[in-house]
Amino acid sequence: MKVAAPRPREFMEQPIPRPFAHLDAPLSELYRRVMRVFVENKRRFVVHLRPEDVAETLRGDGGQGLLQEAVDKALESLADWGNLRADPDTSRVTTVEDFYRARYLYQLSREGEAAERALEVYEQEIGRRGELQAVALEDIRVRLRALRDLAEYPDPAVVHNLLLELVGRLDSLAANASAFMSGLQRTIDLQEVDEEAFLAYKDRLIAYLERFVSELVVKHHDIATTLRSLEPERVAALLALAATREAADTVPDGAEGLDGNVASGADPSAGSWTAAAVGTAAGEKVALWESRWSGLWSWFVGGRERPCQADLLRTRARKAIPDLLATISVLQERRAGRSDRSADFRALARWFAQAPTDQDAHRLWRAAFGLATARHLTAEPGAAPAEVTAATSWLDAPRVEVSARLRASGHYAKRGAPKNVRDRTADKELLAREVAAEREQTEAARRRLATGRPTLLSDLGKLDRQEFPLFLRLLGDALAAGPPGPDGVIRTRTSDGTLAVTLEPRDGLAEIVTEDGVLRGPDHEITIVDLTVPDQAVVP
Incomplete structure (x- = not known):
């Protein structure tokens, strides 16, 4: 009698993949560690892993008390979510009991690998410390000159490598500059900034900005001049060489299932790699390289529709220097204890919000804005004060004459000894004669x-x-x-x-x-x- 082997999981009805479900699961930390083991082994071209191999690797990374059962359950959960693929492991079957015991080899699925790459990019971007790469400007300038000085019929490998290095350096320059300027703006706005550390390195930061701006002015002009010197026909030929070289490595039609996931309805034997297919792939690659070159052009040359990004970066970096100086002055004022009216009003608003009763709020209002009796004010020195009680309303009390100096400065007379009155009669007469003479000359x-x-x-x-x-x-x-x-x-x-x-x-x-x-x-x-x-x- 023939015994039917257990059906592999990939031929069963698969649920919709949920590769990010393990992030909010109760054992999310264990799931992340298991997925990192698979990612690191795939980088070493180790595709399949047994549960005991995963457990041994985890114990070597500090999980000494980790049980095999916990690892097995984590692997099953990750396979159910679509992060891993489980294939029957029949290499160690020696008895019928071993055959019927569920043994699996696990490998990363396409969804699981994509999710891990996305998480890796997310963590890198969150932890990225931006920088202004003046060295990248020099690299771009050197490689553009090398492209310009190539022979009439250059080596496609040399052209391809130069273009790849150009695009890579430009991507790095743009991403790091964006991250740096975002962090700098948060520093200027005093958000998530350590004031002591900022005051300690402010001079180096300003010098860093000034050095990058000076490098950008010189290198930008040289790069833009080199780009304009390259004729469009020459650029198109170089991009076509790089695209053709990349198209030669494109996977043939019908080979999408090389990882074991053959598309529904696809016939693996129907794959073909014809000259027409090569031309189609090369056309797609050419369009991709033209888009990259357009990005390089708009970054350093620009036009009416797309402003020059290098000019925008230089303008923003220059503006950041006075903004930083203004931020430093604000911090110095805070340290010196100078009053900040906006901060005072915010504190007063918090006090009003925290007042337990309306009566407390009214008392706070009177204390803050001085809406209290002012019967202590008297008339001019020597005048008899009016016999009015402090509880009398201002509407019912008699009028009190208050000098203008008292209202303006709070004092009846200017402090110090009175100054001698100077006789300005002669000055006025001289000024009148000068004005009359000037008027007479103008009339003449x-x-x-x-x-x-x-x-x-x-x-x-x-x-x-x-x-x-x-x-x-x-x-x-x-x-x-x-x-x-x-x-x-x-x-x-x-x-x-x-x-x-x-x-x-x-x-x-x-x-x-x-x-x-x-x-x-x-x-x-x-x-x-x-x-x-x-x-x-x-x-x-």
Whole structure:
């Protein structure tokens, strides 16, 4: 009689994989340790593990008291969730009883491996300490120059390696810069920051930012120049070489089941690797490399749609330096014990929220904002205080005269000895004479220039120090009022509306002599009309 062998688990009806279910299970720490054992062994190309091998590895990592039964249950649970695959282990079967005893070899499933990689990336990103990699800029610059200097028919392996290194260094630069700037912003906002440690290394941090900004300015210009020097046809040819080299290693059609998970309905014998398939794979790889090159271009060159990321990083790093200095000043103020009004109001709000009764809240309000009686204030020194009790309302009490100095400073008189009163009569007379003289000179200049008649600039003659500033102001107002009208004439008025200026260009060169030099320029016919004079106001 034939005995039917137990059906392997992979041919039974499998539930929907839940590779992250072990994270919130009661024994999550044990499950994570078991999965790490499988990941580390797969890196050494050890695919299958027996339960006793897993238990021995765990005991060697500090789990001396770990029982085999606990490991077996953990492996079964992980297999049920889809993190592991369980295959029957018939290599040690010597008796019928061994045949019927459930023995399995475990290996990572695709879902379990993907979940472990996702958790590893998550932990790396959470623990990442960002940095501004000036060395990465130099690496990118060197490899771009190497690409530019390649022969006309380069080795595909050299091209592929250079492009891979370029993309890898750019990814590292972008990710680390983003992490560093995020952490720096949290430091500036004083979130999750040790103030003592920050004050200790603030000088090195600022020097670090300044050094990176200087490196970025120099290397960015060189990288952008090299990128622009590469012709688009040359770049397309290099990307095609790298894509073709990658496409040669693409798995043939129908070979998706090499890991034992053949797709439903797939025929493993139907796989083929034709020239058409190679061309399709190469086309996909070319599109991928073109996208990567576009990212490199937008990072260092940019355009209208995508701004240059290097410029944005430089601007943000430069802005971080004054922000850090402002943060340092805030910390120094806190250390010095200076009052922070916003912090005081927040503390007061907490006190109001913690007040047990409304009466306590009212007492706190009166204590904080001084809404109490002010009957201790009296009138001017020597005045008799009003006979009013402290409980009298301000509406019912008689009016009390309070000096302005008392309201402003809290004192009736300025502290210290009174100052001697200085006689400023002579100063006022001198100032009045100077103002009158200046007004007279200005009026004389207006009468000299505002004649109401057309005059060539070359015929103005010599202008003194009072006439020349007025002339320059009028000439500037006329030129600023341009462009001229259809007849080529500029007409305007001064801002105070007292003078009308008409300026019309003429041939020739005008020289205006002043006490400080000679002003030369194109000759114009200028008409200045004083609108405050009735005889001139009618002149158009």
